[in-house]
Amino acid sequence: MGAAPLAVSLGDPAGIGAEVIAKSWERRSAERLPPFFAVGDVAALRAVWKGPIEIIDEPAEACAAFGSALPVIRVADVTTPPGGLDLVGARNSLDALELAVGLARSGAASALVTGPVSKARLYAVGFGHPGQTEFVAERCGVARDLTAMMLAGPTLRVIPVTTHIALKEVPEALSADLIFCKGRAAIKGLQRQFGIEQPRIAVAGLNPHAGEQGALGREEIEVIAPAIERLRAEGYEVSGPHPADTMFHERRRREYDAALCMYHDQALIPLKALHFDEGINVTLGLPIVRTSPDHGTAFDIAGRGMADPGAMIAAIRTAGECARRLAAAHSPEK
Numbered sequence: 408m409g410a411a412p413l414a415v416s417l418g419d420p421a422g423i424g425a426e427v428i429a430k431s432w433e434r435r436s437a438e439r440l441p442p443f444f445a446v447g448d449v450a451a452l453r454a455v456w457k458g459p460i461e462i463i464d465e466p467a468e469a470c471a472a473f474g475s476a477l478p479v480i481r482v483a484d485v486t487t488p489p490g491g492l493d494l495v496g497a498r499n500s501l502d503a504l505e506l507a508v509g510l511a512r513s514g515a516a517s518a519l520v521t522g523p524v525s526k527a528r529l530y531a532v533g534f535g536h537p538g539q540t541e542f543v544a545e546r547c548g549v550a551r552d553l554t555a556m557m558l559a560g561p562t563l564r565v566i567p568v569t570t571h572i573a574l575k576e577v578p579e580a581l582s583a584d585l586i587f588c589k590g591r592a593a594i595k596g597l598q599r600q601f602g603i604e605q606p607r608i609a610v611a612g613l614n615p616h617a618g619e620q621g622a623l624g625r626e627e628i629e630v631i632a633p634a635i636e637r638l639r640a641e642g643y644e645v646s647g648p649h650p651a652d653t654m655f656h657e658r659r660r661r662e663y664d665a666a667l668c669m670y671h672d673q674a675l676i677p678l679k680a681l682h683f684d685e686g687i688n689v690t691l692g693l694p695i696v697r698t699s700p701d702h703g704t705a706f707d708i709a710g711r712g713m714a715d716p717g718a719m720i721a722a723i724r725t726a727g728e729c730a731r732r733l734a735a736a737h738s739p740e741k
Contacts, residue, residue, distance in 0.1 A: 410441070410734060411517040412469040412478075413726050416507040417447025418522025419500045421491040422704025423714035428522060429456040430716035431723055432477040438720050441727035443520070444469035444478035446510070447503035448485055448496075452477070455489055455710050466515040482506060489710025497528035504539060508546045511695045517734070518696035518726035519543070520719075523704045526571075537571045539699065540690050547693050552585060554692035555592040557665065558674060558701050559725070560682025563655065564665040565674035566593045566691075577670045578613065578626060586610070586634035590667050594643050596691025597664060599736065600729040609654060609663035610635055610647030611673060617650045631669070655681075675701075684715050687722040689729070696729045698722040 418424030428445050429452060431438070444466060445452070452460060459476035463469055469478040482503045487496035504521060511519040521539050536542040544554045555566045568589045569580050590608055597606040610631060611617075614624035621628055631648045638645040646663070653659065654666055655677040668674035678686050678701070686701035700718030708714060 410730065411515060412466055412473070413441060413443035413518045413520055413723060413730070414466065414480075414507040414510045414516035415443050415445050415520040415723065416503045416522050417445055417451060417482075417500065418503075419524050419528065419704050420448040420451030420485055420496045421487045421489055421493075421709060422523050422525070422706055423709050424522030424704070425451040426455045426709070426712070426714045427700065427716040427719040428452075429458055429477060430714070431719045432473075433458065434716070434720060435473070438724065440720065440723050441517075441730075442470045442473040443723055444473075444480060444516075446480045446507040447482050447522070448499050449479055449481050450484035451487070451489075451496075452479065455712070466510055480506070480510075490706045494528055494532050497525060497532045497534075500524045501529060501532065501534060504542065505546075508543055508695075511697070512547060517730040518698070520722050520726050521697065521699040522719075523700065523702060525704050525706075540570075540688070540697075543690060543695075543697050544693060547695060549693055552588045553592055554690055555589050555596060557593060557596065557689045557691050558678045558686055559689055560678055560686045562657075563660055563678055563681055564597075565668055565678050566590075566665055567668050567671050567674040569670050571671065574670065574672075581613065581626060581630050581669060583630050583634040583637070586631060586667070587637045590634065590638050590643070590645060591641070592692035593665055593667060594638075596689070600689070600691065600696065600732060602732050603664055605644055606665060607663045608638070608643065608645045608665055608667055609649055609659075610645060610667045611651040611654055611669055612648035613669045615650070615652070617648045626669075684717040685721050687718055687725055689725065696726050696733065698726040698729070
């Protein structure tokens with residue numbers, strides 16, 4: 408029996424999720440993508456794409472359909488047009504996400520890829536999580552601190568220790584325990600999902616020049632360095648804290664497999680500067696594989712045929728590769 412297909416939740420039906428998923432299916436052969444099926448609003452797909460769609464009831468039907476049509480498990484269609492402003496689409500995207508997570512957890516789907524959502528619209532319909540990453544972790548029964556959100560492109564992987572909080576809250580939110588947990592989750596995930604036997608982790612400082620030996624802040628001395636020492640004591644190859652302004656040029660990027668950053672923009676700015684159209688999000692530390700494109704809903708261009716599917720293609724390809732590694736690691740022959 409072949410591997411189960413991937414589940415791809417559509418995201419907000421008013422955004423570009425439908426378009427980039429459809430374009431990914433069009434390029435399935437050229438990009439050598441594994442079989443996948445969409446989960447969400449079929450009307451949103453038909454509004455932006457004239458290609459073949461096959462509505463399926465079970466993930467097992469997706470592989471047979473994949474060669475000739477985009478397989479879709481339908482979640483109640485809504486009337487939100489591309490770029491629409493109502494909140495009905497947010498509820499639809501949450502329903503699709505819930506279903507897709509369940510299919511991945513049950514093993515009916517070999518991995519989960521999540522389309523872009525609007526956090527503001529999700530919050531308006533009662534969503535109680537900072538983002539999809541935290542929602543998926545909760546549904547998988549994993550504490551938030553034991554997961555790591557890794558953003559990845561062809562030449563850089565970054566993990567922010569703190570994510571969607573105000574910059575002024577970062578120093579208070581940081582602790583040696585949190586940095587240790589995120590670093591350990593990142594290392595274990597790189598080993599399990601990416602096949603890197605001994606990952607090299609470079610840890611960024613919080614302050615300019617990594618605190619300049621305490622002259623510009625003591626977080627490096629009192630919080631970050633102790634976490635690094637704990638990771639090293641467990642046998643992991645971890646360096647730092649490094650000044651963030653010198654960590655991301657081409658030569659330095661060759662010296663580590665992932666950078667552990669202290670806050671959202673410290674990680675995301677270099678990643679998006681280097682790989683804006685190819686960056687993906689990989690959640691490490693989960694019992695399932697979960698990836699997503701590292702871009703938003705782009706409501707302003709939705710329905711105009713302008714969306715670049717590069718990041719969605721990369722997210723689907725990476726999810727398939729990670730799922731194969733996990734399956735091989737758990738096979739009876741291992």
